[in-house]
Amino acid sequence: MLCAPVPQAPTLCLRIRRIVTRMRGNAMDTILRNVRIADGPDAQSVDIGIENGRITAIESRLNADARIYDIGGRLVTPGFVETHIHLDKSCILDRLSSGQGGLDAAIGEVARLKREFTPENVYHRARRTLEKCVLNGTTHIRTHLEVDPVIGLRSLEGILPLVQEFRWAMDIEICIFPQEGLLNNPGTDELIVEGLRRGGSVVGAAPYTDSDPHGQIDRVFEIARQFDIDIDMHLDFGPDADSMDMDLVCDLTERFGYGGRVAVGHVTKLSALSPERLTAQARRLASAGVAVTVLPATDLYLMGRHQDHSVMRGVAPAHRLLGEGVNCSLSTNNVLNPFTPFGDCSLVRMANLYANICQVGDPRETAECYEMVTNRAARLLRLPDYGLAVGQSADLAVLDCESRSAAVSEVISPMMAFKSGKRTFYRAPAVMESPRP
Numbered sequence: 001m002l003c004a005p006v007p008q009a010p011t012l013c014l015r016i017r018r019i020v021t022r023m024r025g026n027a028m029d030t031i032l033r034n035v036r037i038a039d040g041p042d043a044q045s046v047d048i049g050i051e052n053g054r055i056t057a058i059e060s061r062l063n064a065d066a067r068i069y070d071i072g073g074r075l076v077t078p079g080f081v082e083t084h085i086h087l088d089k090s091c092i093l094d095r096l097s098s099g100q101g102g103l104d105a106a107i108g109e110v111a112r113l114k115r116e117f118t119p120e121n122v123y124h125r126a127r128r129t130l131e132k133c134v135l136n137g138t139t140h141i142r143t144h145l146e147v148d149p150v151i152g153l154r155s156l157e158g159i160l161p162l163v164q165e166f167r168w169a170m171d172i173e174i175c176i177f178p179q180e181g182l183l184n185n186p187g188t189d190e191l192i193v194e195g196l197r198r199g200g201s202v203v204g205a206a207p208y209t210d211s212d213p214h215g216q217i218d219r220v221f222e223i224a225r226q227f228d229i230d231i232d233m234h235l236d237f238g239p240d241a242d243s244m245d246m247d248l249v250c251d252l253t254e255r256f257g258y259g260g261r262v263a264v265g266h267v268t269k270l271s272a273l274s275p276e277r278l279t280a281q282a283r284r285l286a287s288a289g290v291a292v293t294v295l296p297a298t299d300l301y302l303m304g305r306h307q308d309h310s311v312m313r314g315v316a317p318a319h320r321l322l323g324e325g326v327n328c329s330l331s332t333n334n335v336l337n338p339f340t341p342f343g344d345c346s347l348v349r350m351a352n353l354y355a356n357i358c359q360v361g362d363p364r365e366t367a368e369c370y371e372m373v374t375n376r377a378a379r380l381l382r383l384p385d386y387g388l389a390v391g392q393s394a395d396l397a398v399l400d401c402e403s404r405s406a407a408v409s410e411v412i413s414p415m416m417a418f419k420s421g422k423r424t425f426y427r428a429p430a431v432m433e434s435p436r437p
């Protein structure tokens with residue numbers, strides 16, 4: 001039976017008992033009772049104690065004057081982490097002039113539409129997307145916002161209020177990047193710098209749209225070092241591996257001591273490499289400390305447009321990269337726009353989509369897909385207080401299944417989530433109306 005407590009001010013008696021409990025060293029204001037934190041049918045149930053938004057105990061039979069949620073033996077994991085999502089251009093399907101197109105067409109379509117973007121309509125569309133994220137158990141987001149002389153800083157101005165408004169449910173980090181080129185687009189450089197001064201905390205890139213891709217990569221590293229911030233680039237987005245920018249990114253990462261602070265997204269060209277070349281490239285990424293984000297929905301939708309049969313998948317094999325020591329995440333990228341005209345912001349579904357495309361079926365590997373939308377994604381974002389451990393922030397998701405691999409294989413929707421120990425949503429279990437005997 002799931003507990004849905006009614007918030008109310010604690011009585012004087014209750015407050016005194018809480019103070020006494022704290023003095024005894026067993027401080028908890030919330031307990032998740034009867035949770036499964038390990039995979040498999042034999043996993044023991046435990047309780048999670050929370051005080052002031054942090055996990056204070058993971059033990060059996062915790063007792064305190066606290067708000068109790070009976071989880072009923074369901075799986076509890078850290079909350080979902082979206083490392084790469086474009087809030088500013090989400091939910092624009094109703095404004096498109098054409099239905100189909102590849103990467104260049106999608107960029108062109110958004111370039112046309114964003115002339116009319118205002119901070120207000122960015123705000124309302126992004127809000128709709130963020131609500132979907134909350135209802136899918138997401139507790140952390142890195143959003144990629146584009147700047148250029150056409151859109152200016154209007155996307156940033158639309159998103160900044162949402163960072164505050166959604167703090168109760170998730171942490172939102174902003175990556176500023178030039179979608180339509182940097183060196184070929186005068187004024188963009190100044191806008192990136194201004195965006196970072198006004199709320200951006202990560203710098204991004206899209207070298208494949210620049211007249212000088214390597215010049216853009218050089219400049220992005222320069223900006224990152226100037227602000228002492230991390231880098232998250234769109235990179236090597238194409239159907240073949242004739243030329244790749246990844247080696248330059250690895251070189252600069254090593255030269256500037258930026259290992260662990262650089263991520264690259266898409267890298268669909270990795271899917272075109274032979275096993276030998278893929279292994280070599282993966283080892284290069286691992287030794288440089290460059291992480292990879294795979295964006296299965298967009299990559300599947302946009303790759304292979306030059307083919308009319310046996311269409312390539314074009315999704316980088318993250319599970320192979322993990323095997324060589326590369327940290328990887330899976331993320332949503334686009335929602336209801338020309339880059340990806342689909343999207344429910346479910347990272348469990350994204351993990352399932354990845355597993356299906358990349359032919360990952362072994363339970364140990366599907367469990368790793370779950371890690372790529374939780375713990376591994378958190379490591380990519382360098383979240384300091386994330387994880388299911390005493391002392392960490394109580395950012396948690398509850399799923400009605402026995403294991404992380406089952407969550408991915410069966411596309412289990414989270415039924416509730418917690419941010420800093422406070423429940424952010426609740427989905428009642430479906431009930432069959434079976435006929436009475």
Ligand SMILES: [Zn+2]
Pocket residue numbers: 084086144234265333
């Ligand atoms: Zn992107």
